[in-house]
Amino acid sequence: MKHPLPTRPTHIGVLRLSALGDVCNLVPTVRALQRQWPEARITWIIGKGEYSLLAGLSGVEFIVYDKSTGLAGMRALWRQLADTRFDVLLHMQQALRASVLSLGLKADVRVGFDKDRAKDRQYWFTHRQIDPRPRAHVLESFMDFARLLGVEDTSLHWDLPIPDQAYEEARRYTGDARYMLISPCANPRLRNFRNWSAEGYAAVVEHVFVQYGLKTVMTGGGSTQEREMGQRIKALCQPEAVIDAIGATSLKGLLALIDRAQVVVGPDSGPVHMANAVNTPVVGLYATTNPDRAAPYLWRKQVVNRYPQAVKDFLHEDPETINWGRRVRHPEAMSLICAEDVIDHLDGLLNEAHSDALPTSTDQESEFPDEA
Structure with a gap:
């Protein structure tokens, strides 16, 4: 017998610790739950870095778990919530x-997730699973939790809080200039292989500087890999074309920079989903990750998609039948993306003649397609 779901929950728990892009994709589900049950208390258990991005999200109580604290941190969190009982816990990690x-x-x-989408046998730890949805985007998978509870209004809203001090932080680098933002590197994890070339970025930076008078703000973390990538890009560009903010901003400051940018360019990583969440046009660079599953949701048509070719060339499989979400872990996969591919998408977004390519919504609202 299935565990009954609450018809009018008073306290909803959300368990999603990471990562930056995923928590951005989850926010519309939280907003949908808030619209359905405005009086319900929502407690989100979240990672430390992810909290620094979403802090201040209206109507949400955050409980922070720092994974570096391990089991001791878990026990501390359990003690913190010892007197708390959720009507429903949405286990979304x-x-x-x-x-x-x-x-x-x-x-x-x-x-939790249905068996096809659950990893690490997550369904062993849950009473109910969301309905199967083959070949779903990450954002749609999260919204399926709301649908299971009976939410019908699945329009997309983010309304991420950006404090004034974050905009002040952003202006210290850009003043009132118009700019493109690039985040050249994804998380520097083993066998990630999501990063494009410095030469490709430099060609794009030069193009937007010459054609549109836009400087480029480079952002990212403070790792050696990211700093070295930034230095290589700068060395290939006119000095006045580049503003280097790699490793120099808070996450809220980065969000403010993204919010004020004319367009964002980057691989599958947190910043492209942050851009999606604040409705900044974004050109995603995808070859190792399937964009049908993980592209910036509102800007899927602007993705440079070389994933099918990478699947054929490096995995020797059919992209139509490969396991959903399979990554191409090959160091040459991103080299399938040419600067001309990126420039074509940027021209479509930046040219006034192509302004109809931009979403017309000003409140970051969208509906899921009927077939989703």
């Missing part, structure tokens, strides 16, 4: 660490 963390939380019913 497909990782064993999160499933173990969920064991110490009290909930009448625990909802």
